[in-house]
Each structure stands twice: as C-alpha cells, then as structure tokens.
Amino acid sequence: xxxxxxxxxxxxxxxxxxxxxxxxxxxxxxxxxxxxxxxxxxxxxxxxxxxxxxxxxxxxxxxxxxxxxxxxxxxxxxxxxxxxxxxxxxxxxxxxxxxxxxxxxxxxxxxxxxxxxxxxxxxxxxxxxxxxxxxxxxxxxxxxxxxxxxxxxxxxxxxxxxxxxxxxxxxxxxxxxxxxxxxxxxxxxxxxxxxxxxxxxxxxxxxxxxxxxxxxxxxxxxxxxxxxxxxxxxxxxxxxxxxxxxxxxxxxxxxxxxxxxxxxxxxxxxxxxxxxxxxxxxxxxxxxxxxxxxxxxxxxxxxxxxxxxxxxxxxxxxxxxxxxxxxxxxxxxxxxxxxxxxxxxxxxxxx
Amino acid sequence: xxxxxxxxxxxxxxxxxxxxxxxxxxxxxxxxxxxxxxxxxxxxxxxxxxxxxxxxxxxxxxxxxxxxxxxxxxxxxxxxxxxxxxxxxxxxxxxxxxxxxxxxxxxxxxxxxxxxxxxxxxxxxxxxxxxxxxxxxxxxxxxxxxxxxxxxxxxxxxxxxxxxxxxxxxxxxxxxxxxxxxxxxxxxxxxxxxxxxxxxxxxxxxxxxxxxxxxxxxxxxxxxxxxxxxxxxxxxxxxxxxxxxxxxxxxxxxxxxxxxxxxxxxxxxxxxxxxxxxxxxxxxxxxxxxxxxxxxxxxxxxxxxxxxxxxxxxxxxx
Amino acid sequence: xxxxxxxxxxxxxxxxxxxxxxxxxxxxxxxxxxxxxxxxxxxxxxxxxxxxxxxxxxxxxxxxxxxxxxxxxxxxxxxxxxxxxxxxxxxxxxxxxxxxxxxxxxxxxxxxxxxxxxxxxxxxxxxxxxxxxxxxxxxxxxxxxxxxxxxxxxxxxxxxxxxxxxxxxxxxxxxxxxxxxxxxxxxxxxxxxxxxxxxxxxxxxxxxxxxxxxxxxxxxxxxxxxxxxxxxxxxxxxxxxxxxxxxxxxxxxxxxxxxxxxxxxxxxxxxxxxxxxxxxxxxxxxxxxxxxxxxxxxxxxxxx
Numbered sequence: 001x002x003x004x005x006x007x008x009x010x011x012x013x014x015x016x017x018x019x020x021x022x023x024x025x026x027x028x029x030x031x032x033x034x035x036x037x038x039x040x041x042x043x044x045x046x047x048x049x050x051x052x053x054x055x056x057x058x059x060x061x062x063x064x065x066x067x068x069x070x071x072x073x074x075x076x077x078x079x080x081x082x083x084x085x086x087x088x089x090x091x092x093x094x095x096x097x098x099x100x101x102x103x104x105x106x107x108x109x110x111x112x113x114x115x116x117x118x119x120x121x122x123x124x125x126x127x128x129x130x131x132x133x134x135x136x137x138x139x140x141x142x143x144x145x146x147x148x149x150x151x152x153x154x155x156x157x158x159x160x161x162x163x164x165x166x167x168x169x170x171x172x173x174x175x176x177x178x179x180x181x182x183x184x185x186x187x188x189x190x191x192x193x194x195x196x197x198x199x200x201x202x203x204x205x206x207x208x209x210x211x212x213x214x215x216x217x218x219x220x221x222x223x224x225x226x227x228x229x230x231x232x233x234x235x236x237x238x239x240x241x242x243x244x245x246x247x248x249x250x251x252x253x254x255x256x257x258x259x260x261x262x263x264x265x266x267x268x269x270x271x272x273x274x275x276x277x278x279x280x281x282x283x284x285x286x287x288x289x290x291x292x293x294x295x296x297x298x299x300x301x302x303x304x305x306x307x308x309x310x311x312x313x314x315x316x317x318x319x320x321x322x323x324x325x326x327x328x329x330x331x332x333x334x335x336x337x338x339x340x341x342x343x344x345x346x347x348x349x350x351x
Numbered sequence: 352x353x354x355x356x357x358x359x360x361x362x363x364x365x366x367x368x369x370x371x372x373x374x375x376x377x378x379x380x381x382x383x384x385x386x387x388x389x390x391x392x393x394x395x396x397x398x399x400x401x402x403x404x405x406x407x408x409x410x411x412x413x414x415x416x417x418x419x420x421x422x423x424x425x426x427x428x429x430x431x432x433x434x435x436x437x438x439x440x441x442x443x444x445x446x447x448x449x450x451x452x453x454x455x456x457x458x459x460x461x462x463x464x465x466x467x468x469x470x471x472x473x474x475x476x477x478x479x480x481x482x483x484x485x486x487x488x489x490x491x492x493x494x495x496x497x498x499x500x501x502x503x504x505x506x507x508x509x510x511x512x513x514x515x516x517x518x519x520x521x522x523x524x525x526x527x528x529x530x531x532x533x534x535x536x537x538x539x540x541x542x543x544x545x546x547x548x549x550x551x552x553x554x555x556x557x558x559x560x561x562x563x564x565x566x567x568x569x570x571x572x573x574x575x576x577x578x579x580x581x582x583x584x585x586x587x588x589x590x591x592x593x594x595x596x597x598x599x600x601x602x603x604x605x606x607x608x609x610x611x612x613x614x615x616x617x618x619x620x621x622x623x624x625x626x627x628x629x630x631x632x633x634x635x636x637x638x639x640x641x642x643x644x645x646x647x648x649x650x651x652x653x654x655x656x657x658x659x660x661x662x663x664x665x666x667x668x669x
Numbered sequence: 670x671x672x673x674x675x676x677x678x679x680x681x682x683x684x685x686x687x688x689x690x691x692x693x694x695x696x697x698x699x700x701x702x703x704x705x706x707x708x709x710x711x712x713x714x715x716x717x718x719x720x721x722x723x724x725x726x727x728x729x730x731x732x733x734x735x736x737x738x739x740x741x742x743x744x745x746x747x748x749x750x751x752x753x754x755x756x757x758x759x760x761x762x763x764x765x766x767x768x769x770x771x772x773x774x775x776x777x778x779x780x781x782x783x784x785x786x787x788x789x790x791x792x793x794x795x796x797x798x799x800x801x802x803x804x805x806x807x808x809x810x811x812x813x814x815x816x817x818x819x820x821x822x823x824x825x826x827x828x829x830x831x832x833x834x835x836x837x838x839x840x841x842x843x844x845x846x847x848x849x850x851x852x853x854x855x856x857x858x859x860x861x862x863x864x865x866x867x868x869x870x871x872x873x874x875x876x877x878x879x880x881x882x883x884x885x886x887x888x889x890x891x892x893x894x895x896x897x898x899x900x901x902x903x904x905x906x907x908x909x910x911x912x913x914x915x916x917x918x919x920x921x922x923x924x925x926x927x928x929x930x931x932x933x934x935x936x937x938x939x940x941x942x943x944x945x946x947x948x949x950x951x952x953x954x955x956x957x958x959x960x961x962x963x964x965x966x967x968x969x970x971x972x973x
Contacts, residue, residue, distance in 0.1 A: 071569060073569050101573060102571060103571065104568070104570060104571035105569070105570035105571030106571060110569035112562065112566055112569075114562060117561065118563060118566045121563065122584050132570050135571060136571060180566075183570065366816060369809055369812065369813025369814075369816075370813045370817075377825050378825075381829050382829065382831070488954065488957065488958070489950070489954065492901065492950055492954035493950055494909065494912075494946065494950070494953070496912045496932075497928060497946030497949060500932055500942045501943065501946065504935055504939050504943070508936055599818070600818060600819075602818045603818035606821065606824075607820070607912065607913070610912075610913065621821065625915075633828075640817070640818055641817050644815075644816045644817070644818070
C-alpha cells in the first residue's frame with residue numbers, strides 16, 4: 001500500500017518537490033452574533049502533484065470551509081484562526097491579497113457545486129472566459145479569445161465558437177460545468193479545488209464530467225482537492241481520502257485502505273448509508289441517527305459521540321486525537337487506538 | 352427580442368388614446384367660461400359670444416373632441432390666448448430650459464447616488480453605510496420645495512453666494528449661467544440621489560452575496576471589477592426601473608423647483624396657465640408631459656430588456 | 670338534503686370565521702412582535718404617534734389660538750415674547766399653527782390615501798378577478814392616469830374642484846387610485862391561482878365569496894404596506910398643492926400653507942418656512958420608516 005499513500009503525512013519530506021499543498025492544524029472559525037462557530041477545528045492534510053485528495057463528509061462537516069480556507073475565500077465573518085497552509089512554497093495564510101489574486105484562477109482554480117451560479121448570468125460565456133484569461137496573462141483580446149475557444153474544445157464542447165456567444169442560461173447544467181472546468185484549466189493550474197463538482201448534475205452527466213476531470217488531470221498533471229459527500233465518487237477519483245465530521249478529521253488514509261479497511265464508526269455510518277449494487281431491493285438503506293452537533297459547542301468530547309453506537313462514557317469526556325493506528329492509516333477514535341479494537345457491527349455493550 | 356420590443360411599443364397606443372381623452376375631459380371640466388376669463392368680467396355678452404364662437408366652444412362636445420384629437424395628431428395643440436401664439440411652439444421654446452436643469456439634476460443624482468449605494472452595500476453595517484443610509488432616508492422624506500427654500504436661505508440669503516431667481520444671461524459670461532443653475536439643479540438632484548442610493552444599495556446587497564461573485568473571486572478577478580462590472584450589472588435592472596420613474600417624475604419636481612427659482616421653463620408655464628385659466632395651454636402642457644412620460648417608459652422598458660437578457664428570454668416578464 | 674345543507678352551513682361558516690379570527694389574531698401578534706424588534710420601525714412609529722398626538726389634542730396643547738392675530742408682535746423670532754416657534758406675518762403663534770397644521774395635514778393625507786385606496790382596491794380587485802376585457806379597460810385607463818405627473822394631475826383636479834380641505838382630499842385620492850389598483854391587481858393574480866381558491870371553486874362557492882373572503886384577505890398585506898408609505902407621499906402632495914396656492918383656504922393652517930406663507934417672508938422671517946418644513950420632513954420620515962418596517966415584516970425577501 002506504499003504506492004497509494006503518497007500524499008499522507010507520514011512520508012512528508014521523502015519526495016520533496018512533489019508536495020503541492022501542506023495544511024497543518026487549520027482552524028477556521030466564524031464569528032457570528034450568536035457566537036463563534038468552529039467550522040474547521042484543527043485539520044491537517046497534504047497533497048502531491050498530480051494526485052487527488054477527497055474530503056468526505058455530510059453538509060456542515062467543514063469540508064467546504066476547509067477548501068475555501070485554502071484560497072482564503074471566506075465570508076466576512078469567517079477567519080483563519082490558527083494553522084498553516086503552504087501551497088507550492090507559498091504561505092497562503094499570510095500572502096498579501098494582491099499576490100492571492102494572481103494565484104487564484106491561475107495556479108489554483110476552484111469549481112463550485114452549482115454550475116449555473118459559477119458563471120455571471122448577465123455576461124456571455126466568451127466574455128467571461130476572455131476576462132479570466134486576460135487577467136492572468138499578457139494575451140491580447142484576439143489571442144485570449146482563441147485560447148478560450150481552444151479550452152472549450154478541450155473540454156469537449158461541440159461548436160465552441162457558437163458557445164462563446166451564449167449566455168449561461170442558454171446552456172444545460174452539464175454544459176455549464178464543462179465551461180467552468182474549461183475556465184478552471186485555462187491558465188494551467190497546478191491545483192484544482194473541486195467543491196461538489198457533480199452534485200447538481202444528472203447521473204449520466206456526472207460520470208462524463210468526472211472522466212473529463214480525470215483526463216485533464218492526467219494530461220496537465222494537476223493536483224485535485226475533491227470535496228464530496230458521495231463515496232462513489234471517491235472510489236472513482238481519489239488517491240487519498242479524509243473523512244471529516246463537525247470540523248475535525250475522523251479518518252485519513254489512502255482510498256484503497258479506506259475501501260478495504262474503514263476504521264472510524266462515522267465512516268461505517270457513511271458506508272452503510274450508501275446504496276450498493278449488490279443490495280437487494282428489500283434491504284433498507286441505513287441512516288445515521290441524530291444530527292451533527294452545534295459547532296459553537298464542540299471541542300470538549302468526541303464530536304460524534306452523541307450519534308455513535310459504540311460511544312463510551314470516555315467518548316463524552318475526551319477529544320480523540322488523530323492517531324496512526326495502522327501504517328498510513330490515521331483514525332481519531334478513542335475506541336480504535338488501544339489494544340481492544342472495535343469490530344464493525346459489534347453491538348455496543350453500553351446500550 | 353425585436354418581437355418583444357414591438358409588442359411593448361404597440362401597448363403605448365391605447366395608453367396614448369386614454370391620455371388624450373383624459374386631457375380633453377379634464378380641461379373641459381375646469382369651471383368658468385374661458386371666453387369670460389379671456390376678455391375679463393366687463394366684456395359685453397356679444398364680445399363673449401364672438402370669442403366662444405372663435406374658440407370653438409359652441410360646437411357639440413363630441414365634435415370638439417374629434418377636432419381636438421385630429422389637431423393633436425397633426426401636432427396642433429391649440430392656441431394660447433394669454434401668450435398669443437400656438438401652444439406647441441410655446442412649449443418647445445420653454446422645453447430646453449426645463450431639460451437643462453432636470454437632466455443636469457438627474458445626471459448629478461446618478462453620479463452621487465449610485466456610487467454611494469454601491470459603497471454602502473460593499474461596506475454593509477459600517478459607519479459609512481449607516482451615515483449615508485440615514486442621510487438617504489432623510490433625502491427621500493424631504494419635500495422638494497422646502498429643500499429649495501432652504502437652499503435659497505443658505506446660499507443666497509445668508510451666504511450671498513448664488514443668485515435666487517431666474518436664468519443666467521449667456522452674454523454676461525458662463526459663470527452667470529452656471530451660478531443660476533446650481534441651486535435648481537441641486538434641488539432637483541437631492542431627492543433622486545437619495546432614491547438611487549437606497550435602491551442601488553439594496554440591489555447590490557443581493558448581487559454581492561450571489562454565488563457567481565464568489566466564483567469570480569475564486570478566479571482571481573480584481574475586487575473592483577467583481578463589484579463594478581459583474582455585481583453592478585446584475586444589480587442594474589431595479590436601478591433602471593427607478594431611473595425611469597425618476598426621469599418621468601422629473602417634471603413634477605420641475606414644476607415646484609421652477610416656481611421657487613422663477614426658472615422660465617415648462618413648470619412655471621403650467622402654473623401660469625392654471626392661474627390664468629389658459630385652457631389650450633394647460634391642455635397642451637399636460638398632454639405633452641404625459642406623452643413624454645409614456646415614451647420615456649417605453650425606452651426604459653426596452654433598455655431593461657437589453658441589460659437583462661434573461662427578461663426577454665423569459666418572454667418579457669417583469 | 671337541501672335543508673340539511675342549509676342547516677350546517679352557518680355552523681361551518683362560523684367555524685371558518687373562528688379559524689380566520691384565530692389566524693388573524695396570531696398573525697397580528699406576530700407582526701407586532703416582529704415590528705417592535707426593528708429599531709428603525711419603532712423610531713418611525715414613535716414619530717408618527719407623536720404627530721398624531723399633536724393632531725388629536727391640538728386644542729388642549731396649543732398655547733394660543735392658531736388664528737388669533739397680534740399686530741404688535743409680527744415676525745417674532747423663535748423664543749421671543751413667549752412664542753416658542755415665534756410668530757408669522759400676522760403675529761399668529763407659529764407653534765399653535767404647527768400643532769393645528771398637524772391636524773389638517775395628517776387628516777388630508779390619511780383621508781386622501783383612504784379615498785385612493787378604496788377606489789383603487791375595488792378597481793384592482795375587479796380587474797384582477799374578472800380579467801379579460803374588463804381588466805384591459807380598467808388597466809389601460811389606470812396606465813393613462815399614471816402618465817400624468819402626480820402633482821400635475823392633482824393640480825388640474827384642484828383647478829376643477831376649487832380650493833378647500835375636502836377638495837384636496839379628493840384630488841390626492843383620485844391621483845392615488847392607479848397605484849392602489851395596480852398593487853391589488855398584481856396581488857390578485859398571484860392569489861387567484863393558489864390552491865385554496867381552486868378548492869373553493871370546486872365546492873361551488875360563488876365568485877363574489879371567493880373574491881371577498883380569500884383574495885381580499887390575502888391581497889391585503891401589500892396594500893397595508895403601500896397605504897402606509899402612501900401617507901408619507903400624500904403629506905408632501907398636500908404641502909405641494911398648498912405651496913402652489915391650490916390647497917386649503919387661508920386662514921386654515923396646514924403645514925403646506927404655513928410653508929407657502931414662509932416662502933414670501935423667507936428673508937425677514939426664515940423660521941416660518943424652516944420649522945414648518947422640518948415638521949413635514951419628520952412626519953414623512955416617520956411614515957416611511959414605519960412603512961419600511963411593515964414591508965420587512967410582511968415580505969422578508971424584500972428586506973434591504
């Protein structure tokens with residue numbers, strides 16, 4: 001399994017120069033009138049060139065905020081409180097706004113969930129693409145236009161010249177997402193953040209968009225940070241996986257390891273709530289009972305303890321640390337780091 | 352889109368018909384015999400009768416209406432007895448001076464109100480936002496004629512900086528013209544500026560928080576471009592609607608402003624016409640302003656369709 | 670069978686009425702609660718309440734007779750000779766005239782708005798509910814009326830009707846009709862296609878019943894908002910008409926009339942125009958704040 005865990009923490013430094021992103025102990029809090037919400041509360045991960053890291057979790061787990069923190073694209077109330085983010089040798093937490101503008105859209109691109117709202121509705125597709133290309137290069141109008149057409153062709157949009165004159169509402173969702181991907185790769189990014197890139201699309205279009213992303217990644221050697229709640233996409237796309245819950249990391253390992261040997265009870269819950277082809281029509285899809293905790297109140301216990309069927313009294317008192325329980329496999333669970341490992345499906349003696 | 356525009360243009364025809372009819376009916380309802388008003392109370396019944404005949408007042412109502420409509424269609428708005436001339440040339444001779452202050456005032460209002468609205472939205476809930484929004488609220492609550500009087504009181508009576516009345520004389524140099532225009536223009540600009548600031552702020556707040564703005568920022572587009580090019584263009588439709596209302600309502604403001612500053616425009620013309628019971632002139636100015644209103648509205652709607660491609664796409668729904 | 674239906678009908682109706690009452694009570698409480706949380710709306714409400722208080726208790730609180738002239742005390746500056754706001758060109762106490770002016774101005778503004786609202790709401794309901802030719806005719810006439818600048822329309826109406834408080838109310842009211850008609854018609858179109866109206870139609874309720882019970886009740890909130898905001902502009906309209914010499918008859922004190930007198934004495938006694946204008950401004954501000962507050966309560970989506 002050594003060949004899959006290239007991006008994991010344990011081999012930091014072994015392939016220096018390959019590492020594109022290194023996030024350590026990131027804390028992003030939102031200061032609202034009702035209190036401080038700890039949206040991301042101490043998360044660490046890393047990513048190598050050309051590889052894909054998937055962050056998985058349900059809504060509110062902090063996965064999107066983590067992604068936005070990387071390029072400091074937070075709402076006014078949000079603030080990176082602590083931790084470091086190093087992108088290609090640049091300290092992203094302290095880099096001046098002016099430098100950040102140059103990075104965004106060129107070295108780092110972002111793809112959002114809703115393709116329709118990724119484009120300004122009142123400007124033509126071509127205008128927006130040319131604007132982006134010219135913002136990050138010295139190209140003239142004509143060259144930028146040609147580059148945009150070329151990019152549209154690259155992402156498989158038929159008749160790209162005609163699409164350049166279209167308004168976003170004149171395109172289908174899948175087509176819009178292709179345009180956005182074309183924009184994302186048009187300045188040869190080293191790193192793409194894809195925040196739920198296919199959630200708003202039809203299933204058939206989903207797989208087309210994913211294979212497009214994968215193809216572009218192979219061609220351009222781009223690293224991808226994939227944010228998703230869908231484990232199916234993880235199996236298809238990711239090299240490494242980080243499972244997040246309520247602002248903290250539950251489990252962090254390679255995709256193959258997670259697939260074959262998931263260890264955190266929350267990951268089990270996610271896996272159980274996923275439909276499988278092998279399931280017969282009669283098997284009920286399981287859901288995780290309960291709701292995620294209030295992010296203003298977390299930090300005194302395991303965040304998952306109120307929903308965890310295996311939780312002990314200790315889980316309600318202590319915050320579990322992320323520990324390497326097996327080589328390259330990190331888990332934050334008090335019941336998984338000792339001698340007596342939990343067995344998935346085992347009935348909790350406390351209940 | 353051409354189809355939508357034509358359909359919208361055709362809608363003005365019945366409205367114009369209603370406007371002409373209304374104008375006719377309203378002026379006929381003004382009490383008092385216009386012939387008597389013309390000639391004075393001492394006039395002999397014979398003279399009055401001749402005058403009534405001459406003015407066409409003895410014809411049956413329907414015939415008067417028909418000849419009025421026919422005249423209007425040919426650009427004939429009647430004959431003003433108090434000014435001793437055809438109504439249309441009188442209106443046209445007064446029009447430039449009214450346009451001079453209303454257009455300047457509106458441009459001023461746009462130049463001040465819209466940037467303030469945008470900045471307030473960008474700086475939502477800061478001191479800048481609070482101060483200017485309170486000012487804007489006071490602005491929209493102000494009677495324009497009181498504002499005019501206060502401007503006169505401050506800048507003419509107390510400070511003695513600017514003239515109170517009339518229009519400048521170009522022969523006395525540019526400053527004479529400009530100095531006479533400053534107060535009327537300020538008076539006409541203030542309330543629309545406040546209105547623009549308010550509508551721009553609320554519309555910008557909506558567009559600034561839209562997802563595509565975050566997407567643009569994620570692509571490294573400069574903040575000034577994100578705000579002024581993208582968010583602003585998206586925020587434009589309600590601003591254009593208000594601009595249309597202000598443009599059409601500018602004449603109402605002009606009536607009061609011109610009265611205060613004795614500005615020789617359409618506003619003073621209509622007030623004089625009302626006081627002098629000059630039927631044809633009242634009729635003419637009222638009809639003229641209403642027709643202008645209808646066309647301004649038409650233009651605004653067409654502009655609206657152009658700046659907001661989705662509107663015409665969805666069948667011109669507003 | 671028929672008897673049975675008749676027998677149960679009143680009971681059902683009263684149940685429905687009770688439910689309606691309960692619903693309305695709940696909504697009123699809710700609206701009040703939300704309104705008082707909005708600081709700006711509360712400020713507006715306080716200003717409005719203060720002005721209405723002045724208007725209602727004018728005879729008790731005004732220190733002088735508003736029309737009593739005192740030729741020995743003309744143009745007294747504010748604070749002089751026991752006149753808080755000074756006196757005007759006839760030596761009349763300005764404070765008393767302002768207090769009585771509140772009466773006239775607010776009365777005219779509310780009266781004019783009510784006249785406009787009643788006619789406009791009726792026309793809007795009819796146009797919206799029946800649609801077709803009736804709708805087209807009513808709305809084209811309304812469009813035509815809206816083509817005239819408000820003040821010009823009121824000006825001509827005043828020329829036709831002649832001066833006087835009652836005529837100012839009528840002029841302002843008529844000039845306001847198209848706005849109300851438009852608001853209501855638009856709302857009726859929205860409500861008309863809602864499920865509960867279809868349900869009523871299916872059980873065979875008469876059009877009139879549907880019109881008045883459901884559409885009227887549900888189309889009311891924008892009308893209330895528009896009504897409040899319209900009082901603000903009606904106060905300005907009254908003042909504008911008086912300012913042009915076409916408002917209330919002297920010596921009746923309305924704010925516009927006082928302001929108009931203040932215009933001619935602007936150089937000698939600037940306090941007359943200044944103070945009367947400030948009262949107009951404050952009152953309009955109050956109604957605007959209050960109206961904005963109500964709008965935010967009824968339609969949170971429109972919130973700034």
